[in-house]
Amino acid sequence: MEIEGLERILREHSFFAGLGDAFLALVSGCARNVRFEAGHYLFHEGEPANEFYLLRHGRVALELHAPGRGPITFQTLGEGEIVGVSWLIPPYRWAYDARALTLVRAIGVDAACLRQKCEADHDLGYEMMKRVTSVLIQRLQTTRLQILDVYGTHG
Amino acid sequence: MADTDGTTDPMVPRLARIARRRRDGPQVWTLEIEAEDSAGAGFAPGQFNMLTAFGVGEVPISLSGDPAEPDRLVHTIRAVGPVSTALTRLGPGETVGLRGPFGVGWPMAELAGHDVLIVAGGLGLAPLRPVLYRLLAERARYGKVVLLYGTRSPQEILFRRQIESWRRRLDIDIEVTVDHALGDWHGHVGVVTTLIPRASFDPAHTIALVCGPEVMMRFAIAALRDAGLPDTALFLSMERNMKCAVGLCGHCQIGPVFACRDGPVFRFDRLRNVLAVKEI
Numbered sequence: 001m002e003i004e005g006l007e008r009i010l011r012e013h014s015f016f017a018g019l020g021d022a023f024l025a026l027v028s029g030c031a032r033n034v035r036f037e038a039g040h041y042l043f044h045e046g047e048p049a050n051e052f053y054l055l056r057h058g059r060v061a062l063e064l065h066a067p068g069r070g071p072i073t074f075q076t077l078g079e080g081e082i083v084g085v086s087w088l089i090p091p092y093r094w095a096y097d098a099r100a101l102t103l104v105r106a107i108g109v110d111a112a113c114l115r116q117k118c119e120a121d122h123d124l125g126y127e128m129m130k131r132v133t134s135v136l137i138q139r140l141q142t143t144r145l146q147i148l149d150v151y152g153t154h155g
Numbered sequence: 156m157a158d159t160d161g162t163t164d165p166m167v168p169r170l171a172r173i174a175r176r177r178r179d180g181p182q183v184w185t186l187e188i189e190a191e192d193s194a195g196a197g198f199a200p201g202q203f204n205m206l207t208a209f210g211v212g213e214v215p216i217s218l219s220g221d222p223a224e225p226d227r228l229v230h231t232i233r234a235v236g237p238v239s240t241a242l243t244r245l246g247p248g249e250t251v252g253l254r255g256p257f258g259v260g261w262p263m264a265e266l267a268g269h270d271v272l273i274v275a276g277g278l279g280l281a282p283l284r285p286v287l288y289r290l291l292a293e294r295a296r297y298g299k300v301v302l303l304y305g306t307r308s309p310q311e312i313l314f315r316r317q318i319e320s321w322r323r324r325l326d327i328d329i330e331v332t333v334d335h336a337l338g339d340w341h342g343h344v345g346v347v348t349t350l351i352p353r354a355s356f357d358p359a360h361t362i363a364l365v366c367g368p369e370v371m372m373r374f375a376i377a378a379l380r381d382a383g384l385p386d387t388a389l390f391l392s393m394e395r396n397m398k399c400a401v402g403l404c405g406h407c408q409i410g411p412v413f414a415c416r417d418g419p420v421f422r423f424d425r426l427r428n429v430l431a432v433k434e435i
């Protein structure tokens with residue numbers, strides 16, 4: 001029953017848009033509902049990437065700590081987006097902190113479980129790789145814009 | 156162009172006085188100017204004036220005030236070099252030179268009956284503020300109105316109080332994002348283009364108006380096209396160095412067009428090749 005509910009939620013999430021039923025069933029076997037209160041961390045920089053999150057509700061800040069400056073938010077994510085993309089690529093470690101800005105409801109996906117299924121079924125692995133790569137490319141583009149500092153006086 | 160009645164030479168600045176001056180961010184000041192011979196000729200949202208800081212030089216600056224108050228010539232200026240810095244240092248009662256208004260502004264008549272999606276970056280909000288005044292004054296004439304605004308940091312949000320008060324209205328969607336923030340900012344962080352896929356609008360009935368640094372506009376146009384907007388529904392305001400502002404000197408040429416006379420606002424399909432959006 002619960003698995004069916006999860007499968008439906010996963011099907012409707014934009015990260016899995018267009019994924020076939022058989023693959024959705026495999027993914028949902030690794031998934032669970034999770035909830036984070038505002039201010040709580042989904043994960044921290046340097047920790048093993050054990051679980052990634054598909055946001056259903058609420059907002060999450062991705063942060064880096066710089067000595068003497070405190071946390072610097074470089075991106076916020078909301079409904080329909082994925083928190084954590086390092087789970088598919090070695091060394092499977094988070095590269096930043098992810099903190100709930102509001103109450104967050106999400107689907108947590110056990111990364112080791114899904115990685116195993118990707119290894120066992122490369123068609124599934126390829127689907128996951130395409131989706132993660134697409135998110136990485138989007139983030140690379142926006143990071144380039146941030147680095148350009150287009151609002152500076154050379155803008 | 157305002158001075159078409161034959162009595163004033165568009166190349167000769169009129170004298171104008173600074174009536175009010177307020178700070179609108181780090182290095183950004185909004186000046187309200189009264190022309191001595193102003194007869195309330197009015198301006199169209201998106202037009203600009205040529206402002207002279209006497210003894211320093213003349214630069215194009217957009218009108219950023221309410222087009223329903225044509226006697227209040229409002230300009231929001233960022234001090235980046237000699238002329239803009241000299242202008243921002245002028246206080247009430249001091250004199251500036253004024254030519255204009257010049258140029259083709261935003262397609263206000265075309266917006267009627269459409270959803271309007273405004274994408275502004277940094278100081279690019281200034282030439283779009285007159286559009287917002289007009290849309291909100293005639294709210295029933297338009298469909299959905301969405302403003303997506305991005306800037307560098309929370310401290311650099313332009314017209315912050317006004318944005319906050321517009322945000323309380325139920326008939327406009329406003330999202331603000333900053334490129335970087337410390338922990339005390341609870342809004343969006345990320346470049347303005349990241350707001351486009353999250354915004355709710357019907358691409359078949361939407362006209363988008365885009366203004367900001369050119370790189371930001373290229374990325375915004377790419378995201379708007381990805382969202383399904385046709386090139387004929389995309390308008391952007393182009394900045395080029397200007398001298399005459401009336402289509403004579405060629406300083407502001409962009410490919411086959413002059414930004415001062417044919418723009419600064421252009422429909423994207425006219426600039427597509429110049430901006431080379433496909434390459435990003």
Ligand SMILES: Cc1cc2nc3c(=O)[nH]c(=O)nc-3n(C[C@H](O)[C@H](O)[C@H](O)COP(=O)(O)OP(=O)(O)OC[C@H]3O[C@@H](n4cnc5c(N)ncnc54)[C@H](O)[C@@H]3O)c2cc1C
Pocket residue numbers: 152153154155203212214215216217218230231232233234235236237238239240278281282393394395396397419
């Ligand atoms: C149609 C039009 C409308 C404009 N509207 C406004 C406006 O509403 N408010 C406003 O502040 N400016 C506006 N500008 C830009 C403004 O005209 C320039 O900032 C100004 O000409 C700079 O002159 P300057 O002598 O102060 O600096 P310059 O000596 O010309 O430049 C000094 C430095 O600033 C950089 N710079 C020049 N222009 C810009 C710019 N636009 N953005 C970032 N860096 C720049 C230069 O590359 C240089 O490094 C507009 C320009 C155009 C063409």
Ligand code: FES
Pocket residue numbers: 396397398399400401402403404405406407408413414415416
């Ligand atoms: S500024 Fe002279 S032609 Fe445009």
